[in-house]
Amino acid sequence: MVVNDTIIKSILSGLDADVFEDSTILVTGGAGFLGSWLCEALINLESNVLCLDNLVSGSIDNIHHLQNKDNFEFINHDITTYFSFDKKIDYIFHLASRASPFEFSRFPIQILKANTLGTWIVLGITLKHNSKLLYTSTSEVYGDPDPSQLPLKETYNGNVNPLGERACYDEAKRAGEAFVKAYITQHDIDARIVRIFNTYGPRIKSGNLYGRVVPNFIVQSLQSKSIEIFGDGLQTRSFSFVSDTIRGIILSLIKGNSKGEVFNIGSQDEITILELANRIKSLINSNSEIKFLDAKPDDPRRRCPDITKARTILKWQPMIPLDDGLKTTIEWFKNKIVQ
Numbered sequence: 001m002v003v004n005d006t007i008i009k010s011i012l013s014g015l016d017a018d019v020f021e022d023s024t025i026l027v028t029g030g031a032g033f034l035g036s037w038l039c040e041a042l043i044n045l046e047s048n049v050l051c052l053d054n055l056v057s058g059s060i061d062n063i064h065h066l067q068n069k070d071n072f073e074f075i076n077h078d079i080t081t082y083f084s085f086d087k088k089i090d091y092i093f094h095l096a097s098r099a100s101p102f103e104f105s106r107f108p109i110q111i112l113k114a115n116t117l118g119t120w121i122v123l124g125i126t127l128k129h130n131s132k133l134l135y136t137s138t139s140e141v142y143g144d145p146d147p148s149q150l151p152l153k154e155t156y157n158g159n160v161n162p163l164g165e166r167a168c169y170d171e172a173k174r175a176g177e178a179f180v181k182a183y184i185t186q187h188d189i190d191a192r193i194v195r196i197f198n199t200y201g202p203r204i205k206s207g208n209l210y211g212r213v214v215p216n217f218i219v220q221s222l223q224s225k226s227i228e229i230f231g232d233g234l235q236t237r238s239f240s241f242v243s244d245t246i247r248g249i250i251l252s253l254i255k256g257n258s259k260g261e262v263f264n265i266g267s268q269d270e271i272t273i274l275e276l277a278n279r280i281k282s283l284i285n286s287n288s289e290i291k292f293l294d295a296k297p298d299d300p301r302r303r304c305p306d307i308t309k310a311r312t313i314l315k316w317q318p319m320i321p322l323d324d325g326l327k328t329t330i331e332w333f334k335n336k337i338v339q
């Protein structure tokens with residue numbers, strides 16, 4: 001619980017304690033990695049949180065410690081089917097979607113539905129309740145970017161293969177953005193979009209079915225198994241610790257002049273996957289060997305955001321250096337593996 005407290009404190013730093021007081025907030029995907037931290041932070045801000053999740057990739061383990069709180073309610077529901085609320089919903093954070101590339105080939109239809117139909121349903125709720133909405137999009141909307149466009153600005157239109165293995169996610173998120181934009185144009189709803197870049201931290205899933213690169217490398221290193229790199233390892237990502245990402249998401253909703261805007265939320269510390277493997281290996285003092293496997297199709301070669309817009313408008317920037325965030329995540333996995 002010490003880790004939880006530290007992360008929540010970091011998310012809440014600089015936020016007004018009464019910003020959401022007594023309001024009702026819907027978080028779709030609230031039992032997921034990001035959603036559960038968001039719910040926990042919002043509970044600490046004295047709001048009433050409705051956590052909606054169908055638990056296909058989220059987990060009760062992420063929220064079970066919240067279920068005894070008076071201001072938290074879990075609703076097991078698939079966002080792609082209609083849902084209505086008796087209570088007035090003041091704010092909505094729409095996060096529901098599978099997000100791991102391992103899932104793209106197994107659940108492409110569900111991923112497309114969550115971000116298109118699911119977003120349409122959420123927009124209907126937004127309209128009915130006159131809520132303030134935040135849609136979580138992704139750096140994946142930039143696809144495999146033209147290197148001349150790096151660091152990526154919100155104005156870059158991206159380079160996405162509409163028939164590629166990642167299309168179900170990239171294109172669905174792009175359609176989700178277009179849906180939000182259409183509701184702003186036609187109904188003048190109070191909505192904004194954040195494009196989340198690679199995020200890691202406690203509660204992120206590991207393993208061959210769901211794992212992202214950071215948790216996979218940590219678990220492989222802790223278990224002295226081979227660290228499996230897809231491709232030559234020279235592809236890059238920029239990793240943001242979960243508390244920084246969640247604080248950015250919250251600020252994107254509450255800052256007065258964010259209506260209709262899109263923000264990149266992520267770290268600017270670009271690192272190769274090979275360098276990441278070595279970093280994790282050395283933090284753990286692991287004797288794992290590094291193994292190179294076939295590259296994944298359409299794997300973006302480089303990814304790094306330009307966060308000038310978030311810095312300027314939201315006064316947000318990442319605070320947790322990669323090594324510190326990795327150490328916290330490693331400790332969390334050590335405890336999880338021992339359990």
Ligand code: UDP
Pocket residue numbers: 100101198211212213214216217228229230231235237273296299300
């Ligand atoms: N990756 C890897 N080994 C893994 C998982 C991922 O080498 O076990 C690579 C993957 O091919 C990609 C990068 O790490 O180049 C980031 O992958 P991740 O799934 O974390 O996120 P995304 O590709 O969506 O940025």
